[in-house]
Amino acid sequence: MTDLNVRDVIIVGSGPAGLSAAIYATRAGLRPLVISSSAAGGQIATTDLVDNYPGIEDITGAELGQRLWDHAEHLGAEFEFDQVVSIDRREGGSLFEVVCEGGSLRARSVIYAAGASPRKAGFAGENRFGGRGVSYCATCDGMFYRGKEVFVVGGGNTACEEALYLAKVASSVTLVVRKDHLRAMRSLRDAVLSSPMIKVRYLTRIEGVEGESLIERVVLASVDALGVPTREELSFAPGGVGVFVSVGQVPQSAPVCRLAELDDQGYVVTRPDMSVATPGLFCAGDVRATPLRQAITAASDGAIAATSAARYVGVLGD
Ligand SMILES: Cc1cc2nc3c(=O)[nH]c(=O)nc-3n(C[C@H](O)[C@H](O)[C@H](O)COP(=O)(O)OP(=O)(O)OC[C@H]3O[C@@H](n4cnc5c(N)ncnc54)[C@H](O)[C@@H]3O)c2cc1C
Incomplete structure (x- = not known):
């Protein structure tokens, strides 16, 4: 007898991977339940402009996320x-038991697409001033720094995107780069280096942020042209400065760590059909070990995972 309380498939995450999986699962004849700790879009909803999603020239991240959600819901x-x-x-x-803060659910298969979350930079005061001067998302918090000075920590694609976004609202942007070069793709690098609003500080890190209830001092540690370490303490009016951290991601793989192999950075190792060691569990998107982490690759993974899950539960043939 069919247990009506058991889902054919539960999808964890409402980023591009989870929502694409939901679209493909419904098209395969399943009625997926998407469980997510965030609204539509996951990480992509935190970016201002997406201009590399095929077929859509310019769209805000929030709108792309909402469109994916609406599409899945409509189906x-x-x-x-x-x-x-x-x-x-x-x-x-x-069966799988999916244990949530609000209770447990059971399913024959699970598509795990919980993505990644921002890595901390590790400077003194980072946790204490989180949400009160330290941020991990320029699109979410940039407006609080209109006309103020901001620092962006990192030298990759996302750090450059964040710096370019903040250059539109802040009075000045300092990109704090630990290495002696930017790791971002050429177009972003060129845009940052040609922006009159952005100053790049190479071989520099933030040692700490200090203040009473809001940041009043930013301490920079760098190495000068002769290789001599230097330390600079910059003072600001309380709340007159923001620090945006953009130094990579931590995969949200903990809930599946006993069911799937993880690589040395904690990403889930999958087969090409997104399956893992545990039959019926599929992992998709930024949470898995993959050479490119973008909305399009996450959506592609989700489509493959949903098709594999549909085969696993027997609604699709081989
Ligand atoms: C600032 C920024 C700019 C970017 N710009 C671009 C761009 O221009 N173009 C592009 O293609 N890509 C861009 N990306 C990358 C892109 O956003 C990601 O590659 C993509 O969102 C990954 O999708 P995902 O579905 O795998 O994971 P995510 O988007 O991380 O979504 C994960 C989902 O899982 C949920 N979740 C996590 N843990 C749990 C849990 N335990 N229980 C329930 N739910 C959980 C989250 O709430 C979220 O809904 C950008 C990323 C950032 C941060």
């Missing part, structure tokens, strides 16, 4: 806001 996917704590095997391995 019949269901959604629940919750935080998944763990995923376990039950009934001799034939």
